[in-house]
Amino acid sequence: MTEQFKMDAPATDRRLDGMAQGLVGAPLDRPEGPLKVSGTATYADEYRLENLAHGMLVRAPGNSGRVRLANRDAVAAMPGVLAVIHDPRLLRNPAQGTANKAPVQDANEAHYLGQPVALVVAESFEHARHAAHALKIELEGGTPRPVDPETAAIEPQSSKGLDQGDLDRAMTEAVHAVDVTYRTPSHSSAPMEPHASIAQWDGENLTLRGSYQMLKYNRNELADALGIHPDRVRILAPYVGGGFGSKLGLAPEAVAAAIAAKETGRPVSVALTRPQVFETTMRRSETRQRIRLAADAEGRLAGIGQAALVSNLPGEVFAEPVLQATHFLYAGENRRLSLDLARVHRLCAGSVRAPGEAVGITVLECAMDELAEAAGIDPVELRRRNIPEKDPESGKEFSSRRFREALDSGAEAFGWSDRPATRSRREGEWWIGYGMASAARVNVLMESRARVTLAPDGSAKVETDMTDIGTGTYAILGQIAGEMLGLPRDRVEVVLGDTDLPPASGSGGSWGAASSGTSVYVACQAIRAQLAERLGVAETELTLKDGQAVFDNRTETLAEILKGDEIAKEGHVLPGDTSKAVRQATFGAYFVEVAVNGVTGETRVRRMHGSFAAGRILNAKTARSQCLGGMIFGIGMALTEELAFDDRDGHVANHNLAEYHIPVNADVPQITVELLEERDDWASPLQAKGIGELGICGAAGAIVNAIHNATGVRVRDFPATLDKVIAGL
Amino acid sequence: MQTSLTINGETRQLDLDPRTSLLDALRHHLGLTGSKKGCDHGQCGACTVLINGRRVNACLSLLCMHEGDEVVPIEGLGQPGALSPMQQAFVEKDGYQCGYCTPGQICSATAMLEEIAQGWPSHVTADLEARPELTTEEISERMSGNLCRCSAYPNIVDAIRKAAGETA
Numbered sequence: 001m002t003e004q005f006k007m008d009a010p011a012t013d014r015r016l017d018g019m020a021q022g023l024v025g026a027p028l029d030r031p032e033g034p035l036k037v038s039g040t041a042t043y044a045d046e047y048r049l050e051n052l053a054h055g056m057l058v059r060a061p062g063n064s065g066r067v068r069l070a071n072r073d074a075v076a077a078m079p080g081v082l083a084v085i086h087d088p089r090l091l092r093n094p095a096q097g098t099a100n101k102a103p104v105q106d107a108n109e110a111h112y113l114g115q116p117v118a119l120v121v122a123e124s125f126e127h128a129r130h131a132a133h134a135l136k137i138e139l140e141g142g143t144p145r146p147v148d149p150e151t152a153a154i155e156p157q158s159s160k161g162l163d164q165g166d167l168d169r170a171m172t173e174a175v176h177a178v179d180v181t182y183r184t185p186s187h188s189s190a191p192m193e194p195h196a197s198i199a200q201w202d203g204e205n206l207t208l209r210g211s212y213q214m215l216k217y218n219r220n221e222l223a224d225a226l227g228i229h230p231d232r233v234r235i236l237a238p239y240v241g242g243g244f245g246s247k248l249g250l251a252p253e254a255v256a257a258a259i260a261a262k263e264t265g266r267p268v269s270v271a272l273t274r275p276q277v278f279e280t281t282m283r284r285s286e287t288r289q290r291i292r293l294a295a296d297a298e299g300r301l302a303g304i305g306q307a308a309l310v311s312n313l314p315g316e317v318f319a320e321p322v323l324q325a326t327h328f329l330y331a332g333e334n335r336r337l338s339l340d341l342a343r344v345h346r347l348c349a350g351s352v353r354a355p356g357e358a359v360g361i362t363v364l365e366c367a368m369d370e371l372a373e374a375a376g377i378d379p380v381e382l383r384r385r386n387i388p389e390k391d392p393e394s395g396k397e398f399s400s401r402r403f404r405e406a407l408d409s410g411a412e413a414f415g416w417s418d419r420p421a422t423r424s425r426r427e428g429e430w431w432i433g434y435g436m437a438s439a440a441r442v443n444v445l446m447e448s449r450a451r452v453t454l455a456p457d458g459s460a461k462v463e464t465d466m467t468d469i470g471t472g473t474y475a476i477l478g479q480i481a482g483e484m485l486g487l488p489r490d491r492v493e494v495v496l497g498d499t500d501l502p503p504a505s506g507s508g509g510s511w512g513a514a515s516s517g518t519s520v521y522v523a524c525q526a527i528r529a530q531l532a533e534r535l536g537v538a539e540t541e542l543t544l545k546d547g548q549a550v551f552d553n554r555t556e557t558l559a560e561i562l563k564g565d566e567i568a569k570e571g572h573v574l575p576g577d578t579s580k581a582v583r584q585a586t587f588g589a590y591f592v593e594v595a596v597n598g599v600t601g602e603t604r605v606r607r608m609h610g611s612f613a614a615g616r617i618l619n620a621k622t623a624r625s626q627c628l629g630g631m632i633f634g635i636g637m638a639l640t641e642e643l644a645f646d647d648r649d650g651h652v653a654n655h656n657l658a659e660y661h662i663p664v665n666a667d668v669p670q671i672t673v674e675l676l677e678e679r680d681d682w683a684s685p686l687q688a689k690g691i692g693e694l695g696i697c698g699a700a701g702a703i704v705n706a707i708h709n710a711t712g713v714r715v716r717d718f719p720a721t722l723d724k725v726i727a728g729l
Numbered sequence: 730m731q732t733s734l735t736i737n738g739e740t741r742q743l744d745l746d747p748r749t750s751l752l753d754a755l756r757h758h759l760g761l762t763g764s765k766k767g768c769d770h771g772q773c774g775a776c777t778v779l780i781n782g783r784r785v786n787a788c789l790s791l792l793c794m795h796e797g798d799e800v801v802p803i804e805g806l807g808q809p810g811a812l813s814p815m816q817q818a819f820v821e822k823d824g825y826q827c828g829y830c831t832p833g834q835i836c837s838a839t840a841m842l843e844e845i846a847q848g849w850p851s852h853v854t855a856d857l858e859a860r861p862e863l864t865t866e867e868i869s870e871r872m873s874g875n876l877c878r879c880s881a882y883p884n885i886v887d888a889i890r891k892a893a894g895e896t897a
């Protein structure tokens with residue numbers, strides 16, 4: 001039944017290239033599109049269950065002290081109120097991605113302002129909202145707690161760092177040296193669908209309709225939080241309104257809904273308000289990064305240093321992995337990389353789209369721009385000169401790396417040769433400048449399972465608990481199955497987002513497509529083998545196309561071969577030796593034209609181009625959209641996005657979409673994306689790598705570098721808001 | 730509180746808590762969950778519906794203010810198998826990813842084309858007297874009340890252009 005595949009050797013057979021259906025890679029529309037555009041795709045908080053009650057979370061008003069519900073009885077007696085839940089099992093903060101167990105559970109002690117400590121359950125949303133506002137939380141015996149990473153206690157993360165050669169000496173001997181400190185603020189994923197769960201018990205069995213990215217982990221996290229066996233928990237998430245990391249781990253609303261549903265004997269919906277999304281889901285840690293670059297007269301790097309400071313709540317192991325791609329992007333034998341974690345009482349820090357590279361490569365790329373300027377070398381040429389032959393630390397080969405091609409092809413497509421000298425091109429009151437940056441992101445394959453069933457009529461069904469958070473999973477899994485089994489796309493049904501189905505990798509870390517896609521591929525291989533066996537031919541001799549098998553100069557339909565039987569196979573992929581044998585990563589380059597207003601300091605992104613190499617592209621349309629999404633996150637990061645924390649108590653001062661500025665349509669030009677043809681045999685048998693995060697891994701750097709080219713102003717404190725730009729004008 | 734209004738062409742009598750927003754009336758009481766709640770504050774546009782032909786954030790409006798109004802949320806624009814040209818264009822141009830902002834984008838875009846047809850100027854219209862043209866700049870400006878964190882903006886612009894070409 002189950003076909004297991006471990007990625008222990010490069011998949012040089014490239015089977016997908018020999019298939020006949022022509023689906024993989026094609027820019028096909030998303031099959032679920034008609035549901036999404038007509039409002040009939042159903043998201044977590046959209047199941048109108050009979051007798052549904054509504055819950056509203058109530059949060060701690062400070063970051064320290066014992067929690068007391070001052071007027072609990074009065075609130076419980078308010079109209080429509082069914083229960084006031086204050087339960088030690090409530091989550092302090094969401095679980096980190098792939099945690100697989102409950103995070104810290106504490107409703108009795110405040111750790112950060114905004115921590116959920118109670119839930120008011122009522123007959124209607126209006127009653128619950130009103131009563132939740134009325135519930136008064138008092139904190140007793142609190143003490144002042146650190147909220148500023150720059151002054152808080154530090155825990156060095158030595159396992160993440162490296163000290164190779166002698167960076168200090170390299171800096172002294174360098175012809176061109178850069179030693180600069182940059183700061184990036186905290187960011188919020190801010191998915192458009194607020195986190196929400198509907199919990200429903202049937203005896204001792206719990207069904208949770210939730211908005212989650214990684215169901216197999218979320219199920220264990222929920223069971224652990226409630227103290228029940230995971231077999232009793234089912235999670236459904238067929239449609240997820242964006243996640244970007246914030247829905248990786250189980251979040252407080254799910255546990256609160258489950259406890260409330262048990263206590264009231266009714267299904268309970270708990271949806272976060274938008275301020276709650278900003279204050280109780282994950283933030284990307286702010287960073288302070290000191291970059292040192294030591295180069296010779298030609299700009300060749302002899303040394304790289306990156307010393308980063310990040311922060312998190314006490315009790316959380318996650319430390320923004322800032323150094324992740326600095327380890328291998330550029331050459332230089334003297335390397336000193338270090339990461340420090342400050343303990344602060346701000347909301348929990350965790351994964352936000354491309355944890356690590358989104359900030360780490362962005363800042364490295366700004367420093368590279370400073371080096372290019374200091375050395376008088378074109379920024380693209382500087383990168384080209386510093387592409388290492390092998391991983392500069394481990395000495396391992398790269399699996400596949402079309403980095404140089406991305407730089408060259410991107411520069412050509414953008415018209416980089418027309419780049420103005422610094423602060424030299426002016427149109428009316430606007431300064432015009434070009435900037436570029438490299439893109440890099442580590443690549444990972446994760447364990448994943450899927451079942452593929454070939455029905456007697458020759459149609460197929462793919463089933464897995466994998467999620468589609470906008471990433472295109474419905475599209476690509478159908479394309480892979482259709483390709484392997486020789487079926488038109490509309491003959492393959494894809495069912496996702498249900499923990500009753502085989503457990504998948506989940507959507508995160510850019511690994512979802514290659515991992516879940518491989519599980520489908522493996523299952524289809526097994527089905528092909530069985531079809532071949534029925535026909536008495538070798539599987540490799542079998543051509544499947546449009547529901548027919550062609551072999552030995554004969555043709556039979558699948559229905560004829562199946563003779564009323566169905567073939568069901570489960571594919572199970574495990575990462576193996578290839579994850580260690582070589583350095584696996586995705587690469588690219590961004591090119592940007594900005595106009596900076598000489599009077600106001602306002603920056604407009606006029607043009608933006610990205611060239612990316614991420615192995616085989618599974619669907620050119622959805623892959624392009626993922627790149628656009630990442631690059632536009634980069635626009636926000638460069639120009640507007642910043643979670644602002646109050647110095648006194650660490651609360652989020654801009655907890656809504658009017659004050660936390662994500663890019664809007666008018667902030668974004670008609671961006672162009674180029675996806676380079678590539679096969680990575682070491683990454684997966686699909687030769688595909690991850691692409692969901694590559695678009696943000698340096699993008700903001702290209703914009704800030706363009707601002708410098710336009711105006712001569714270096715902003716080293718993200719985002720480059722007009723006040724910071726105008727100060728230098 | 731009694732409110733009588735037309736929703737997708739059908740007259741509805743609702744007796745709801747006066748605090749109920751038009752958005753929650755649709756989502757919680759009428760089973761019309763196509764209109765999304767992204768913020769409940771009038772900041773994101775996910776809840777955009779058409780009221781008497783104009784685009785409105787349903788979260789910022791109480792149900793009881795709509796006595797006699799004609800409300801058309803996304804479900805009324807078209808359904809799978811019979812999509813409107815705008816809906817079809819969003820599918821073809823990948824004018825979405827997760828789909829959560831999409832009903833609001835489509836309602837907004839549908840009404841926006843009508844506003845341009847009627848000659849309403851925008852912040853970026855150079856000549857207030859002339860009929861505004863459907864440029865990328867005009868579309869982006871007029872669609873900036875509808876946030877999309879998946880950031881499908883370039884594709885949304887392409888979809889609107891395509892739909893406008895077909896309906897023009």
Ligand code: FES
Binds near residue numbers: 767
């Ligand atoms: S939900 Fe109405 S504008 Fe955001």
Ligand code: FES
Binds near residue numbers: 470826
């Ligand atoms: S499609 Fe996800 S927010 Fe727009």
